[in-house]
Amino acid sequence: xxxxxxxxxxxxxxxxxxxxxxxxxxxxxxxxxxxxxxxxxxxxxxxxxxxxxxxxxxxxxxxxxxxxxxxxxxxxxxxxxxxxxxxxxxxxxxxxxxxxxxxxxxxxxxxxxxxxxxxxxxxxxxxxxxxxxxxxxxxxxxxxxxxxxxxxxxxxxxxxxxxxxxxxxxxxxxx
Ligand SMILES: NC(=O)c1ccc[n+]([C@@H]2O[C@H](COP(=O)([O-])OP(=O)(O)OC[C@H]3O[C@@H](n4cnc5c(N)ncnc54)[C@H](OP(=O)(O)O)[C@@H]3O)[C@@H](O)[C@H]2O)c1
Numbered sequence: 439x440x441x442x443x444x445x446x447x448x449x450x451x452x453x454x455x456x457x458x459x460x461x462x463x464x465x466x467x468x469x470x471x472x473x474x475x476x477x478x479x480x481x482x483x484x485x486x487x488x489x490x491x492x493x494x495x496x497x498x499x500x501x502x503x504x505x506x507x508x509x510x511x512x513x514x515x516x517x518x519x520x521x522x523x524x525x526x527x528x529x530x531x532x533x534x535x536x537x538x539x540x541x542x543x544x545x546x547x548x549x550x551x552x553x554x555x556x557x558x559x560x561x562x563x564x565x566x567x568x569x570x571x572x573x574x575x576x577x578x579x580x581x582x583x584x585x586x587x588x589x590x591x592x593x594x595x596x597x598x599x600x601x602x603x604x605x606x607x608x609x610x611x612x613x
Contacts, residue, residue: 439571444468445516449497449556450524452479455575459521464490471514473506474524497524497552498544507559518567520560522553522574522597527590542589549593554600574601 446463450456451472464470464487472480473495480492493513495506510517526548530538553574564570576598583591 439519439573440569442467444519444569445471445514446519446521447471447473447510447514447517447560448521448523449473449495449552451492452476452483456521456523457483459523460490461487468519469514469516471510471517497556498547500555503552503555503559507556507563510560511563515563516567517560517563518570520557520564520572522556522572524552525549525575525593527587529586530588532588538589545589545593549590550596553597572601576601 441463444463446460446468448456448460448463448470451460451470452474456472456474460470460472460483469489469491470487471491471493472483473493474480475494475496477492477494480494484490484492491514493506493509496502526545528541528545530541532538557572557574564572574597577591577594579587579591580594580598583595
């Protein structure tokens with residue numbers, strides 16, 4: 439992927455790793471758009487980085503992803519990079535069902551279904567660009583799962599596998 443002169447959407451760009459990525463790409467001369475659920479967090483980052491833009495999105499909401507993607511296509515027709523960064527992690531005790539079920543389902547929705555849905559919704563726009571890229575933030579726990587965060591580790595392994603096959607030209611073809 440080229441590092442400068444992109445139009446980049448970063449989910450979860452109002453804090454942590456997403457904010458770090460947003461500010462780095464902004465400094466390198468890309469138009470950066472950050473998204474998340476909290477307007478205040480987004481405003482804090484955009485006001486510290488002149489020219490950076492933001493759009494609210496709850497990635498757990500399938501219908502919002504559709505309308506959000508239409509808005510992105512309308513406002514930023516040159517969008518060529520999507521960074522799926524938004525994610526959540528919670529401790530789970532697998533010996534205490536059903537206590538962990540609600541958290542486990544939320545983790546799958548945010549970390550796995552969210553990126554799948556958003557990527558599908560934005561793919562037609564990304565495919566129109568000469569230099570497009572999709573980056574998805576996984577975790578070391580995809581490779582060395584943590585017993586205290588089993589569902590989180592599983593979603594990160596799934597994300598790694600899914601996007602490896604989408605993006606790698608060396609990936610084995612399905613039989
Ligand atoms: N920190 C680590 O050690 C580490 C290690 C490996 C991988 N990662 C991964 O790196 C990514 C960023 O994590 P981080 O450490 O920077 O944590 P973070 O600061 O908590 O960032 C997570 C971001 O995701 C957003 N988010 C959460 N749920 C969302 C939802 N339903 N819709 C839209 N946005 C949502 C949050 O914004 P709102 O609350 O405003 O929605 C927040 O900005 C995650 O995918 C995480 O799994 C982190």
